[in-house]
Amino acid sequence: MIHVEGLTKYYDEFCAVDHIDLDIKGGEIVGLLGPNGAGKTTTLRMLTGYFQPSAGDIRVKEHSIHQDSLAIKRLIGYLPESAPLYKGMLVYDYLEHVARIRGLDGAAMAQRLFELADMCGLRGIMHKTIDTLSKGLKQRVGLAHAMMSDPEILVLDEPTSGLDPNQIVEIREIIRKIGEQKTVILSTHILSEAEATCDRIVIINKGRIVADGSTQELTSGKDRQGRVQLGFMGASTEAVVDRLKGVPGVSAVTPQTEEAPGLTRVQVLCQPGVDARPEIYQAVKATDWVLVEMNQEAQTLETIFRELTRES
Numbered sequence: 001m002i003h004v005e006g007l008t009k010y011y012d013e014f015c016a017v018d019h020i021d022l023d024i025k026g027g028e029i030v031g032l033l034g035p036n037g038a039g040k041t042t043t044l045r046m047l048t049g050y051f052q053p054s055a056g057d058i059r060v061k062e063h064s065i066h067q068d069s070l071a072i073k074r075l076i077g078y079l080p081e082s083a084p085l086y087k088g089m090l091v092y093d094y095l096e097h098v099a100r101i102r103g104l105d106g107a108a109m110a111q112r113l114f115e116l117a118d119m120c121g122l123r124g125i126m127h128k129t130i131d132t133l134s135k136g137l138k139q140r141v142g143l144a145h146a147m148m149s150d151p152e153i154l155v156l157d158e159p160t161s162g163l164d165p166n167q168i169v170e171i172r173e174i175i176r177k178i179g180e181q182k183t184v185i186l187s188t189h190i191l192s193e194a195e196a197t198c199d200r201i202v203i204i205n206k207g208r209i210v211a212d213g214s215t216q217e218l219t220s221g222k223d224r225q226g227r228v229q230l231g232f233m234g235a236s237t238e239a240v241v242d243r244l245k246g247v248p249g250v251s252a253v254t255p256q257t258e259e260a261p262g263l264t265r266v267q268v269l270c271q272p273g274v275d276a277r278p279e280i281y282q283a284v285k286a287t288d289w290v291l292v293e294m295n296q297e298a299q300t301l302e303t304i305f306r307e308l309t310r311e312s
């Protein structure tokens with residue numbers, strides 16, 4: 001559905017998006033996850049045709065952003081970070097105005113407004129002034145605006161930014177519901193948001209993609225370096241480090257602060273994709289040390305995100 005190749009954006013000399021390649025299938029809910037300034041908004045603005053890329057191409061179905069950006073815009077509904085709403089208008093009047101701009105009229109318009117009120121939970125507030133709505137309700141009006149022409153793709157920039165926990169859950173539910181029918185791309189720097197809403201997470205750092213997959217794929221990733229905590233009695237730190245650093249699959253051994261007299265604790269960093277625990281056990285079995293602790297550190301989206309974006 002969407003094919004992004006070598007997508008790059010410079011602001012003067014500064015490279016905000018640096019040769020991004022991305023393929024998104026129809027029906028996916030994809031989360032662009034990254035720290036502040038990673039390049040998420042810039043990427044979304046290029047995808048939606050608001051910014052011209054400095055280099056690279058975006059193809060949506062058979063259209064290229066360079067030849068046919070209008071056709072791409074027609075396929076995409078976009079909710080920017082701060083939804084631009086006419087605050088003095090009633091919700092109904094505002095959505096009617098948007099509908100007319102999109103070429104809807106008469107019964108078709110009434111039908112669409114009815115559907116959107118239902119989809120975005122606006123039934124009880126259609127006759128309220130936008131200015132009087134909570135941030136969560138305003139965001140729902142923005143979503144209805146983005147969905148007006150029933151686009152195949154919905155792009156949302158930080159859709160739950162600044163909302164309270166209840167509003168976040170409500171918006172998430174609406175997005176997931178929309179995602180049953182549409183392709184959704186959203187940006188966020190909130191890990192739980194990406195985990196709860198998205199089928200696939202693309203982590204961006206300093207304008208580059210540093211990870212791409214489902215939460216499950218990322219946390220069990222074959223490229224990750226596992227960490228194993230070990231505790232021994234009856235062994236010196238030097239002897240433990242010396243023995244374990246030669247074990248196949250181990251790339252580093254770091255002494256940890258001892259917690260109790262006679263206890264030696266170390267952290268072993270494994271080579272990417274290797275579970276070195278069986279080899280560690282074999283190496284220890286040949287000694288008279290007492291192995292009192294062996295724990296593989298669980299990888300979570302948070303540990304991976306921190307590992308990949310730490311410098312930022």
Ligand code: ATP
Pocket residue numbers: 011014016034035036037038039040041042043189
């Ligand atoms: P945030 O989560 O803070 O919104 P982001 O991941 O969306 O961040 P962008 O807004 O795309 O990141 O910004 C990427 C980088 O480009 C940042 O360093 C930002 O300061 C810079 N930048 C963004 N817009 C402009 C602009 N119009 N002119 C110059 N630099 C810009």
